[in-house]
Amino acid sequence: MSAKVIEGKRIAQEIREEIRQETERLKERGIVPGLAVVLVGGDPASAVYVGNKEKTCKEMGFHSEVHRLPEETTQEQLLAVVADLNRNDAVHGILVQLPLPKHIAEKAVIDAIAVEKDVDGFSPQSTGNLVIGDESLLPCTPAGIIELIRRAGVDPAGKHAVVIGRSNIVGKPVAMLLLRENATVTICHSRTENMEAIASQADILVVAIGKPKAIGRRYVKPGAIVIDVGVNRLESGKLAGDVDYDECLDVAGAITPVPGGVGPMTIAMLMQNTLKAAKRKAGV
Numbered sequence: 001m002s003a004k005v006i007e008g009k010r011i012a013q014e015i016r017e018e019i020r021q022e023t024e025r026l027k028e029r030g031i032v033p034g035l036a037v038v039l040v041g042g043d044p045a046s047a048v049y050v051g052n053k054e055k056t057c058k059e060m061g062f063h064s065e066v067h068r069l070p071e072e073t074t075q076e077q078l079l080a081v082v083a084d085l086n087r088n089d090a091v092h093g094i095l096v097q098l099p100l101p102k103h104i105a106e107k108a109v110i111d112a113i114a115v116e117k118d119v120d121g122f123s124p125q126s127t128g129n130l131v132i133g134d135e136s137l138l139p140c141t142p143a144g145i146i147e148l149i150r151r152a153g154v155d156p157a158g159k160h161a162v163v164i165g166r167s168n169i170v171g172k173p174v175a176m177l178l179l180r181e182n183a184t185v186t187i188c189h190s191r192t193e194n195m196e197a198i199a200s201q202a203d204i205l206v207v208a209i210g211k212p213k214a215i216g217r218r219y220v221k222p223g224a225i226v227i228d229v230g231v232n233r234l235e236s237g238k239l240a241g242d243v244d245y246d247e248c249l250d251v252a253g254a255i256t257p258v259p260g261g262v263g264p265m266t267i268a269m270l271m272q273n274t275l276k277a278a279k280r281k282a283g284v
């Protein structure tokens with residue numbers, strides 16, 4: 001039996017349409033959600049992602065600002081831009097595109113974003129809130145993963161979820177969110193022994209390691225839901241996930257493709273966070 005393909009691209013489109021409609025209603029009450037994106041330097045991939053965010057904001061009917069700063073911007077100059085945006089009432093969400101140039105400490109910049117405007121959910125305060133279950137804006141990729149699991153008709157409660165990868169922006173937060181959803185969570189990483197034996201017990205397998213096609217069928221329990229967070233560019237120019245999709249397709253119960261799986265959910269969740277921040281500020 002072939003797995004059900006979880007169509008992230010279509011689901012993200014549905015969510016964006018819901019956000020667009022809600023924004024139309026909010027605007028009748030004078031509330032216009034606003035997102036500011038800050039891009040430092042000329043990384044071509046980052047420029048594409050920022051352009052996509054700008055375009056999506058416009059489609060949503062949001063106020064959108066993009067601050068494109070030169071590569072040689074100092075940390076102090078960038079912190080001053082963030083401080084201005086923290087004070088700007090038209091801006092409900094602030095996102096600093098990563099990676100930043102090497103001479104700037106990412107941590108200091110992320111920490112400077114006001115928690116109520118931290119639409120990436122990367123700041124220490126947002127992360128702390130996530131761990132203790134307080135209301136905060138959730139990091140976009142992990143939140144998108146939970147949404148995909150739900151929309152695939154799977155309730156994580158009581159299930160064994162195995163997360164492969166322990167990054168601060170995907171592995172750790174998605175493990176926390178799965179725990180919040182009452183899953184039994186195991187985190188595997190580069191030093192895990194017998195990873196295949198552990199992963200193949202998972203009802204929900206989330207893979208975020210950044211290694212193309214590293215996870216084959218022997219890691220997958222028959223019928224499991226497999227969420228592939230990897231986006232790796234192959235020498236051929238094609239994109240591949242961290243999961244060997246073709247090999248796992250007839251073992252998994254449901255699986256996300258790359259591209260068109262988790263990736264498009266990240267931007268949809270960013271729009272949702274911006275809307276949420278605007279509603280909170282307006283007290284609605």
Ligand SMILES: Nc1nc2c(c(=O)[nH]1)N[C@@H](CN(C=O)c1ccc(C(=O)N[C@@H](CCC(=O)O)C(=O)O)cc1)CN2
Pocket residue numbers: 049095096097098099120140141231239258259260261262263264265266267
């Ligand atoms: N401040 C942030 N910086 C970065 C983030 C982030 O969430 N916040 N994530 C990535 C880049 N990123 C968004 O910024 C992002 C990357 C990829 C996709 C996506 O939709 N991928 C597609 C494939 C795209 C392609 O064809 O190349 C997919 O998986 O279908 C969305 C967002 C790093 N920086």
Ligand SMILES: [Mg+2]
Pocket residue numbers: 008228257258259260261262263264
């Ligand atoms: Mg994808």
